[in-house]
Amino acid sequence: MTETTTRTNDSGTPLVPLLPAPLARHTVTAGSAIALIGTFMAWTWTSDFPGDLTVDGYPGGLQLLTLTGALLTLLFALSAYGVKGLRWLTPAGTNAPLRLLALATFATTGYTLGAISSDLGGIVNLEPGAYVSGIGSLIALVAAFALPGDTPGNDTTADNAWQRIRHTLAAPSPRTAKTIPDWAGILIIVAAFAIGLYVFAYGIDTEYTELFIGFLITAVFTFAAITQAGLLARLSALTAQHRTVTLSAAFVAAICFPFTQSSDEYALIGANILIFATVALGLNVVVGLAGLLDLGYVAFLGVGAYAAALVSGASTSSLGVHFPFWAAILVGAGASLIFGVLIGAPTLRLRGDYLAIVTLGFGEIFRITMNNLNGNSGPNVTNGSRGIPAIPDITIFGYDLGISHDIAGFTLGKPGNYYLLMLIVTLIVVTVFRRSADSRIGRAWVAIREDETAATAMGINGFRVKLIAFALGATLAGLAGTVQGHLTSTVTPEQYQFAGSVPPNSAFLLAAVILGGMGTMSGPLIGASLLYLIPAKLQFMQDYQLLLFGVALIVLMRLRPEGIVADRRKKLEFHETGQLDVPDANLTDTVGVTKAGA
Amino acid sequence: MTSMTTTTNTVLQASGVTMRFGGLTAVRNVDLTVNSGEIVGLIGPNGAGKTTFFNCLTGLYVPTEGKVTYKDTVLPPKPHLVTQAGVARTFQNIxxxxxxxxxxxxxxxxxxxxxxxxxxxxxxxxxxxxxxxxxxxxxxxxxxxxxxxxxxxxxxxxxxxxxxxxxxxxxxxxxEPGLLLLDEPTAGMNPQETRAAEELIFAIRDQGIAVLVIEHDMRFIMNLCDRVSVLVQGEKLVEGTPDIVQADERVIAAYLGTPFEGAPGEEEIAEVEAAESAQSTTSTEGDTP
Structure with a gap:
């Protein structure tokens, strides 16, 4: 097999030097095959454990996740052998992704076995199938770590165990891709988004906590594996080539989402994620581009929601007018714009920390004022803490968003309708972000963020430019607020706090931007999705949510300070070690969506 | 624009610029003119107020007294408006x-x-x-x-x-400035880089942009500038061609200090040296028994 030696580097010292490299690879293949077979057997005797893992010959529930992990491990192992037709799977490293996938399989299986044991009371509840999969995945894991590292250099030279483990899980950047015809590139992008949509919908649809945790474990390790395999770099190079196609594909995938949902509960989660993500993207204009730390951003969402609620024709609205939706949306966005200018005009002359304090204050003032405009402590405008309930649903061209509609055989409930409406708002915000970032004004924002004195010396009117960013951010939040008010059909002051357990609040918005990647377009969208989805699906952690959130932030900032989706600039900023000094062809290709930060 | 006379058009005129920070007068009553097609140098020992004067010109500081005009219009005290008007600058620390x-x-x-x-x-x-x-x-x-x-x-x-x-x-x-202000453009450069910077500045001048440059590198400034102005303790001491400035005793005094009144003459120095050498020989003799 000369093919194998040319494809992989078998010379480095592995972390666990048990087996020679070819033998280790055979063992990984065999181990994951065993794990795969195990998933077709019964794992437990009773259907008390959710997902019914008692059936022979038909994997279900968590078994499916193990199956996916084992199958992917097999595929990547075959790719490492150089099997024709599978080599495209590993353009960068072969061993590191294999290790990560073996880890995914093992962790998912291990978690499942643990969950069965603890749910049903003891490991006696495990059937042979569970042992088969467990042992198979363990063998695969150990053997995978017996494979040498992908990155040149000796694994054992690193200082401590942690660094050595990280080293074995890292792969070099992929070889330059062969040019493929446009139609193939487009097909790949479409397929990638279809898979993405499927995985996302699967995650939202997970019906019990165990399945969701298993899903998270599998997804995280698999994602890391395909990143190390270089597939992600290849994909982002493609998306950079076909940006319009990518955006359309993302949009179409997003449109498809409510049609994949049978229950309103999960469609509602989707709609809320979209609202959260859109507001986070709006905040990214203010924080990521212009560098203005806004700690009261959720108040602008509140202004939009309240303004729309007041003109919605709700019986409790003090105005008692009923505007058509397009007018309500304009009122909401307009009110936020006015508040943005009112707050920004006096405060944007301040720099840095002062602005953060003032905006923090504004956020609280908004909430307290809405509480006090109740007829007792002030004029009755907002009904105080009771809020404005029973906001009527929107009707657009006779299409009532409040009731279910059957479209092409799919039933679209109220949350689904609002999801689609929100998607339009998201599209607007995405367009605004992209276009403003890539223009004279966007460059002025970044310049102000980088060095305000130098920027003014270059002829930029700092105050004016900052005010535009601030007001634009406020307007976008107000726009989202109008939809949010109608979706929740009640607006109360308590929805718009600085920090709370329900995601659209200022702290979580900021966290979504930072987690996802400041100054990028897809970053806040991904960050917001994760920040909403994880707490929503893990109800049992509700009490510890803020604690876990804090821990997650610290871990991420330690390991990946530039966020999940790195702006090219940020990547260069945080990882100073030489090699990125010169932007190589690859790097400029991967900018893609992140180029919006320009 | 063809005749030499047009090159004497005034681009920048600062008259009576004074900048006080509380009780400290950093710049006192400084006049400076830059004509089109000219490279003017601004030198002075550390702390002479050169950069403060620059900041007054570019609107970062609002001068306490005096006014600055660019092509006969008074410059507004806002950096971005100054740049808009046609005065661009670089910074001492990049x-x-x-x-x-x-x-x-x-x-x-x-x-x-x-x-x-x-x-x-x-x-x-x-x-x-x-x-x-x-x-x-x-x-x-x-x-x-x-x-x-x-x-x-x-x-x-x-x-x-x-x-x-x-x-x-x-x-x-x-x-697209009509006047470029350079604050120590060669600080920290090696001789080759300095020479390249010199050529770059000449090329800029040839494009019809007047240049005002602060610099400590004397060889550089004397090669480059048509006129040099010396700022000492916030006040303008001398202005003129490099030769005049170099020969001016006050400038040398400002940089190197003046001999004090009871400064030793040459004879006395010789006497002291003789005494010291004599002493050192005796001391070495004493040390070695």
Whole structure:
């Protein structure tokens, strides 16, 4: 097999030097095959454990996740052998992704076995199938770590165990891709988004906590594996080539989402994620581009929601007018714009920390004022803490968003309708972000963020430019607020706090931007999705949510300070070690969506 | 523009500029004129108020007294309006936008000479792309001019020191100034880089841009400048051609200090030296028994 030696580097010292490299690879293949077979057997005797893992010959529930992990491990192992037709799977490293996938399989299986044991009371509840999969995945894991590292250099030279483990899980950047015809590139992008949509919908649809945790474990390790395999770099190079196609594909995938949902509960989660993500993207204009730390951003969402609620024709609205939706949306966005200018005009002359304090204050003032405009402590405008309930649903061209509609055989409930409406708002915000970032004004924002004195010396009117960013951010939040008010059909002051357990609040918005990647377009969208989805699906952690959130932030900032989706600039900023000094062809290709930060 | 007389047109006129910070007068009653096509040097010992004077010219400080005119209009005390009017500057400590690319840095310099606002960017109004492309083209020209074109996509923070200085000049030139203020453009440069900077400044002057330069490197300033002005303790001491300034005793005094009244004459120095050498020989004899 000369093919194998040319494809992989078998010379480095592995972390666990048990087996020679070819033998280790055979063992990984065999181990994951065993794990795969195990998933077709019964794992437990009773259907008390959710997902019914008692059936022979038909994997279900968590078994499916193990199956996916084992199958992917097999595929990547075959790719490492150089099997024709599978080599495209590993353009960068072969061993590191294999290790990560073996880890995914093992962790998912291990978690499942643990969950069965603890749910049903003891490991006696495990059937042979569970042992088969467990042992198979363990063998695969150990053997995978017996494979040498992908990155040149000796694994054992690193200082401590942690660094050595990280080293074995890292792969070099992929070889330059062969040019493929446009139609193939487009097909790949479409397929990638279809898979993405499927995985996302699967995650939202997970019906019990165990399945969701298993899903998270599998997804995280698999994602890391395909990143190390270089597939992600290849994909982002493609998306950079076909940006319009990518955006359309993302949009179409997003449109498809409510049609994949049978229950309103999960469609509602989707709609809320979209609202959260859109507001986070709006905040990214203010924080990521212009560098203005806004700690009261959720108040602008509140202004939009309240303004729309007041003109919605709700019986409790003090105005008692009923505007058509397009007018309500304009009122909401307009009110936020006015508040943005009112707050920004006096405060944007301040720099840095002062602005953060003032905006923090504004956020609280908004909430307290809405509480006090109740007829007792002030004029009755907002009904105080009771809020404005029973906001009527929107009707657009006779299409009532409040009731279910059957479209092409799919039933679209109220949350689904609002999801689609929100998607339009998201599209607007995405367009605004992209276009403003890539223009004279966007460059002025970044310049102000980088060095305000130098920027003014270059002829930029700092105050004016900052005010535009601030007001634009406020307007976008107000726009989202109008939809949010109608979706929740009640607006109360308590929805718009600085920090709370329900995601659209200022702290979580900021966290979504930072987690996802400041100054990028897809970053806040991904960050917001994760920040909403994880707490929503893990109800049992509700009490510890803020604690876990804090821990997650610290871990991420330690390991990946530039966020999940790195702006090219940020990547260069945080990882100073030489090699990125010169932007190589690859790097400029991967900018893609992140180029919006320009 | 053809005859030599037009070159005497005044570009910048500062008259009676005084800057006080509380009780401290950093700049006192300084007059300075820069004519078109001229390179004027501003020198002085550390703390003489050169950079403060620069900041007064560019609107970073509002002078306590005096006024600054550029081509017969009074400059407003706002940095961005000064740049708009046609006075661009560089900074003593390089102040690039470190996380923007080289090209983007220069494009930011184009800010005052383009008008596309937010609406134009959002709606991609006709003319947006045209203006953007024109800006890019002009920026690339400037990068060619300063020899940085090959590094247009690099982050400016990753450029070597000398090139960062050049980029700062390119960025300033992007605002199409009539007067360029350079604050210590060769600080920290080696002799080759200094010579290159000198040629660059001459080339800028040849484009019809007047230059006012602060510098400590005397050889550089004497080669470069048509006129040199000396600032000492906030006041202008001398102004004139390099030869006049170099020969001026007050300037030498300002840099090296004056001999005090009871300074020893040559005879006394010889006497002391003789005594010291005698002493040292005796002491060495004493040490070695």
């Amino acid at each position: 102040r690039l936008f470190p996380n923007m690319t080289v090209l983007e840095n220069v494009l930011v310099g184009r800010h005052t000479r383009t008008k596309e606002g937010l609406w134009s960017a959002l709606l991609r109004l006709p003319g947006f792309n045209k203006a953007e492309n024109a800006s890019r083209e002009r920026a690339m020209e400037l990068l060619e001019f300063t020899g940085l074109a090959a590094k247009a996509d690099h982050l400016s923070r990753n450029l070597p020191y000398g090139e960062q200085r050049k980029l700062e000049i390119a960025r300033a030139l992007a605002s």
